[in-house]
Amino acid sequence: MKITIIRPEENLVEKAGEILLSAGSLADNIIVFPGKRPAHFLRRYLAGKRGAAMPAPVITSMDGFIDLAAEELGIKGKEASPLDLAEVLYGRLKNELCSIIARNPEELTLDYFLPWALKLTGDFEELKIELKTQKDLSGYDSILPKDLRSESYIKKFESFSRLYGDFYKELEKEKLLTRSGKYARVAAGIEQLDLKRFENIIFAGLFGLSNAEKVILKHLSAKGARIILEPGPGIEEQFAFLGGIPAARPPGRPALHFYKASDTHGEIFKLAEIFAAGPSASSSSAPLSLSNPPVLQSSSPLHDVIVLPEAQTLFPLIENVLAAAGDFNISMGYPLAATPVYALLDALGDLLDKKNEAGYFAPNYLKFVFHPYIKNIYLRGSAEPSRVIFQTVEEHLSSRMNKYITLKEIEEDVLLLKEAAAKLKDYGEKLGPADIKAHLAAIHGTLISPFEDIKKIAGFSSKLLDFISYISENSTAQLHPHWAPFVEKTIEHIIELKNSRLSGESFASPDGYFKFFKTFIQGANYPFPGTPLKGLQVLGFLETRGLKFNRVYFMDANSDILPSARKEDTILSYFVRESLGLSTYKTRERISRYYFSTLVSGAKEAHIFYKDSADKERSPFVEKLIWDLERERNKPEESEVHLRIDFSQTEPKAVSKSPELAAALKAGEFSPSAIDTYLNCGLQYYYHYALRLSEKSEISDDVEQRDIGTIVHEVLENFFKARTGKPLKILDGDYARIIEQAGRVFDERLKGHNAGFEYLIKRQTERRLRDILDYHRDSLPGITILDCEPKLTAELTTKYGPVKLKGRADRVDDRGGIIHILDYKTGVTASVPNWQKFDLGAREDWPATLKSTQLPFYILAYLAGNKCAEARNMDASLMLLGAENITEETLYKERYKKTPDRTAVFGTYKAAITALIEEILDPALPFNPPPDEKPCAFCSFKNLCGRQWVD
Numbered sequence: 001m002k003i004t005i006i007r008p009e010e011n012l013v014e015k016a017g018e019i020l021l022s023a024g025s026l027a028d029n030i031i032v033f034p035g036k037r038p039a040h041f042l043r044r045y046l047a048g049k050r051g052a053a054m055p056a057p058v059i060t061s062m063d064g065f066i067d068l069a070a071e072e073l074g075i076k077g078k079e080a081s082p083l084d085l086a087e088v089l090y091g092r093l094k095n096e097l098c099s100i101i102a103r104n105p106e107e108l109t110l111d112y113f114l115p116w117a118l119k120l121t122g123d124f125e126e127l128k129i130e131l132k133t134q135k136d137l138s139g140y141d142s143i144l145p146k147d148l149r150s151e152s153y154i155k156k157f158e159s160f161s162r163l164y165g166d167f168y169k170e171l172e173k174e175k176l177l178t179r180s181g182k183y184a185r186v187a188a189g190i191e192q193l194d195l196k197r198f199e200n201i202i203f204a205g206l207f208g209l210s211n212a213e214k215v216i217l218k219h220l221s222a223k224g225a226r227i228i229l230e231p232g233p234g235i236e237e238q239f240a241f242l243g244g245i246p247a248a249r250p251p252g253r254p255a256l257h258f259y260k261a262s263d264t265h266g267e268i269f270k271l272a273e274i275f276a277a278g279p280s281a282s283s284s285s286a287p288l289s290l291s292n293p294p295v296l297q298s299s300s301p302l303h304d305v306i307v308l309p310e311a312q313t314l315f316p317l318i319e320n321v322l323a324a325a326g327d328f329n330i331s332m333g334y335p336l337a338a339t340p341v342y343a344l345l346d347a348l349g350d351l352l353d354k355k356n357e358a359g360y361f362a363p364n365y366l367k368f369v370f371h372p373y374i375k376n377i378y379l380r381g382s383a384e385p386s387r388v389i390f391q392t393v394e395e396h397l398s399s400r401m402n403k404y405i406t407l408k409e410i411e412e413d414v415l416l417l418k419e420a421a422a423k424l425k426d427y428g429e430k431l432g433p434a435d436i437k438a439h440l441a442a443i444h445g446t447l448i449s450p451f452e453d454i455k456k457i458a459g460f461s462s463k464l465l466d467f468i469s470y471i472s473e474n475s476t477a478q479l480h481p482h483w484a485p486f487v488e489k490t491i492e493h494i495i496e497l498k499n500s501r502l503s504g505e506s507f508a509s510p511d512g513y514f515k516f517f518k519t520f521i522q523g524a525n526y527p528f529p530g531t532p533l534k535g536l537q538v539l540g541f542l543e544t545r546g547l548k549f550n551r552v553y554f555m556d557a558n559s560d561i562l563p564s565a566r567k568e569d570t571i572l573s574y575f576v577r578e579s580l581g582l583s584t585y586k587t588r589e590r591i592s593r594y595y596f597s598t599l600v601s602g603a604k605e606a607h608i609f610y611k612d613s614a615d616k617e618r619s620p621f622v623e624k625l626i627w628d629l630e631r632e633r634n635k636p637e638e639s640e641v642h643l644r645i646d647f648s649q650t651e652p653k654a655v656s657k658s659p660e661l662a663a664a665l666k667a668g669e670f671s672p673s674a675i676d677t678y679l680n681c682g683l684q685y686y687y688h689y690a691l692r693l694s695e696k697s698e699i700s701d702d703v704e705q706r707d708i709g710t711i712v713h714e715v716l717e718n719f720f721k722a723r724t725g726k727p728l729k730i731l732d733g734d735y736a737r738i739i740e741q742a743g744r745v746f747d748e749r750l751k752g753h754n755a756g757f758e759y760l761i762k763r764q765t766e767r768r769l770r771d772i773l774d775y776h777r778d779s780l781p782g783i784t785i786l787d788c789e790p791k792l793t794a795e796l797t798t799k800y801g802p803v804k805l806k807g808r809a810d811r812v813d814d815r816g817g818i819i820h821i822l823d824y825k826t827g828v829t830a831s832v833p834n835w836q837k838f839d840l841g842a843r844e845d846w847p848a849t850l851k852s853t854q855l856p857f858y859i860l861a862y863l864a865g866n867k868c869a870e871a872r873n874m875d876a877s878l879m880l881l882g883a884e885n886i887t888e889e890t891l892y893k894e895r896y897k898k899t900p901d902r903t904a905v906f907g908t909y910k911a912a913i914t915a916l917i918e919e920i921l922d923p924a925l926p927f928n929p930p931p932d933e934k935p936c937a938f939c940s941f942k943n944l945c946g947r948q949w950v951d
Helices: 012-021 037-050 062-072 082-092 094-101 110-129 134-138 151-174 179-188 211-222 264-277 311-320 340-353 362-369 384-398 407-411 414-426 433-452 457-474 483-499 510-521 574-580 585-601 620-631 659-667 672-680 682-690 705-721 732-749 756-779 843-849 854-865 902-921
Strands: 002-005 029-033 058-061 200-204 226-229 255-261 304-308 328-335 525-529 536-540 551-554 605-611 638-640 784-788 791-798 801-808 811-815 818-825 874-880 887-890
Touching (some): 012 037, 062 179, 082 094, 082 110, 082 151, 094 110, 094 151, 110 179, 110 510, 134 151, 255 264, 255 620, 264 311, 304 311, 340 362, 340 433, 340 457, 340 483, 340 510, 362 384, 407 433, 414 433, 433 457, 457 483, 457 510, 672 682, 672 902, 705 732, 705 756, 705 818, 732 756, 801 854, 818 854, 854 874, 854 902
Parallel strands (some): 029 058, 029 200, 255 605, 255 638, 304 536, 304 551, 328 536, 551 605
Antiparallel strands (some): 328 525, 784 811, 874 887
């Protein structure tokens, strides 16, 4: 038995290389590492030593060795994919499976089944590689703890053990091979394995071993195979099955540098600073500038490594560090579920998922078409037209209350097509409405409509392949970084799906296929190959096994990542797994601790980065390093990463009026909302009404408050318009009539209102409409409605000449000889002037005392259009429909048992409106920000003026 534990300062790859170079013929040797990455380093080492072409030894991973051994032993069969294994369970062992998961076989749909199948086959494969038999499982109930030894649990476990045995019998019948099955069969036949042709058989850098691997290793080591190990925590315990191993020298300790940052960005910027300054400046704690990130010096040599245990850090690293690093290699798995290709297919699945008889859900449609691969589909050789077209579509959909729309409605919206053509003309594109319609129809017909009718999984897979092919050939996708490798890997999995034994199965609806696909692809990774070997190494954590570097930069060393905090995706409890010798979180922690220790202790310098925040703690492995230093009375070198960010704010500046702007303002019309905007903030008026800027209207997933208000206003207008000109009397039949009218408005404006959230909104609206009728019956009996939705216009004399006023009220009533103008508010509060506190001479108090000019404006405009009306016989109010109890806030309401002189009070209000308009028109008076920041909290323009911090 030849077991060597190398010294901490030695290099495992070079140690193995020395043995190979001393052999008679390199080609007659085989060396096995835990993974594939060390093979590249070993080949480089051998080539450097020999300096010429040479016959290569067999250099492989443990999985590769098992494949070679299986071939030597005559173990044959088709490699079974996870879907093939799922089909065996679903097609042949469904009844047994259902007894474990407590489901009726007739109710077990394929989309519900697949997650269970992946859990079960994962458990079975673990049991198999640990060489557990059905007999081992069937006698297990005797060692169960009392709290688990119930009749139902034992029955389920018996079903589990029986299914385990039947599962591998079925695989044998079908001549299907699994990874664990090969390991188990090689372990069973290891004594027949003839490897005499190899001068040296070397196993190097192994640690976490299954029972099957232990059997194989024990037999081969007894036959003369060499085992080379690195010193580290747990090494003696891990290889105790060999009857003892040589004592290992304590691992060394490199120069340790620790960096704590608030987030990934801080880690990346600090790493970039270290590379830019060179190793000697690594301990600097100077603040970093976001606006001027460091530029890296010359490329790092091959003996430097950046370790990424968290794949999501890779692309920030590529953009901010590797872009200036010269030569580098990346070798790690990147989840396909985090790629733009997957995001596009996910958006397509969401689009199909929420489709109903009313059409597609508009927010999901926009999410799909605004994916970069869709919005950049070429039209006449350019991607620009598609972006303009879909921006126009978004504007139209955002202005609609209805959240559902059909593809045909979009394609045949004449106004949309004309607006898109007009915008494209401004960009110099000669495309007419017919061209735009054809383009939309082609995209819809090629990328969406085919998925409305799917027959089987094979057909679904073919449609996905056609979808990707169209995107690849007709959009800018090929210009995007990593499109080719990510899409190639995705296509591989789609083809696997198409050719799997489940290809003939089907789902009840299109969304079932997409849910199935998402479950299937969740664990898939794109393996960055990391060849040819050169420059700075960027490796996943497990890719560092068996490798030695001078400088290690270890990112994301937090407790939720190192070791991984994820739970096993299994149906077996922790107690059962531990008792059966299956992996648990303790196993993962033990393996991670060993490889982290060998990596760090083998380096000359180790730079360890981690996040420090309320929900992030540094890894216990890092805690151990720091504790060891402190125990030896060495102060850890820990730098806190600070980003230099300027949070200083300047006060908003007033905007002066040019002669052209002053003339344009005078030529315009003034509404009550415009005057109220100026009353609250001159700058807001300038941005919205002078520059005509407005916040981008975005479509919401849910019905918004403004949409509910529009529906209620329309229903009330229709109801009360039919009752104008006569005393209002609410009859019992009116309640049914207003609900019927509401139903018609909902049908027209809000498709799909008979289910889901829209249905709840509809029922709430119906209840509120009944409350409104109750209020009119109880509080406003005998009033006469004179008009609904009247336009109110007037001309107001100012010192700058006459100006035009325009507005629209919801209703005009005759309430006992008083002309009463009414406006509905779906909110719970109202801004009504306080006639008692309002002082025309105290301009600075107007926002608090005048509050709003809306109701005085209505009276002013009504008097201008109705010469017989008098201010003393007028009033106005806001009806609060959103309050718990419907109420009205009137303009001239009694305050402290006092009533106003309506003519006099109206005169002051008219004077205030005139003064506000004259301020707007005054060319010498700039548009000023408000002294009080309160109006800024909900202002759409606060980012422009500099008060974005107000909330």
